[in-house]
Amino acid sequence: MNTYWLLSIGLSMSISVAVAHEGHANTTQAPAVQPLEVKGTHDAQTYFTDTLLLNQQGESVRFYSDVLKDRIVVLNVIFTHCEDACPLITRKLKEVREAMGEEAAKKVTFISLTSDPLRDTPQVLAEYARKHGADSANWIFLTGTQANMDLVLGRLGHFIESPEQHSTQLIAGDVAHKQWSKIRPDAPVPAIVQRLKLLSMPIAGR
Template sequence: MRTNLLLAAVATALLAFPALAHTDHAGSNPAAADPAVRAPVTTGTRDPRAYFTDADLVDQDGRKVRFYSDALKGRTVVLNVTYTNCTEACPLITNQLLQVREELGGAFGKQVSFVTLTSDPARDTPKALKAFAVKQNANVAGWSFLTGRKEDVDVILKRLGVYSENAEEHATVLYIMDVDARRMRRMLPNLPPKAIAEAARLVATGGKAPGAAPPAGAH
């Protein structure tokens, strides 16, 4: 029964809702926010590598990462945008993702990975991202913090629909994506961690709940 209620809550959350601005989210009351997310978005006939780009980025350990080939290809990713000088919303969202990681259990790092992309690549060097990740207890395998040349990062942010001229005004929405399967959801980060984890599993499995009964008449 509890599993059914959770799945119903996730299904209810798959309603259209605009992304929150960083400044709005930082000062909002999470309990008062509408726990809705954008319905699945497909890239249509677009090639995901060409659309999201295979820009050369760098992770918190100084390793080169091609955005599509190394961060997105062949996996389900929970992606958020942050900047390390943020003292309000970004640490809160990172802590929320830590709880989502706990809910995912053994699926984290195998079935689902996390990607945090900076909105402030000019200041967010790999060293700065590493320090932020360590401070937030998020410097773990399966979680990449990415930066790169500003022009490359800006293109990715624009393709995600969260680009802003000011790093502080980036959207705080979470993206749950399997770009190769053309599946993507946008979720508010202040939803219960269990609901976010369940949505990630649904994206990873193509919308099929684990253990779900087959339709009536199916063989």
């Protein structure tokens, strides 16, 4: 079987779980925005899976087909009872969205997945989004059964035993063209904006 193009992200993300919630970020290693080389041709839907999740409106969605497919995305993991890193990163992503300007921001889908699905119901996620100004149309919050969230988070490199153990690293990607970057949570807002705008450009212009 060919090496799937995102498996390298999964492996590198699993390493970065050590740079987890308590530490917020490793600021002494790795550049703030780190492009990842794309290798292999394995099917994206097979890798990401169409696991059923729930968005903050309580709607059932398939992770790949309804959330990721053909989109420019930035993904992060949160849990709503967090009082340190999660709200800070949510605020930073809100600042990123504002700094991009409405037209550019509409090209990017922001995706926040909970690491605490037992407590983070759709209603709880919707309230969290409102509280933090993250309730824009293209910002999706996802929850589901524990088993389904474990599967999806595992595909993103988050192999965790408790909500607090998730990595705070961001993943940005152009799903259709298999272009991906890891982004440290302490990366400056302009650096994140630049990467997302680059991913949003037509492929020939990159």
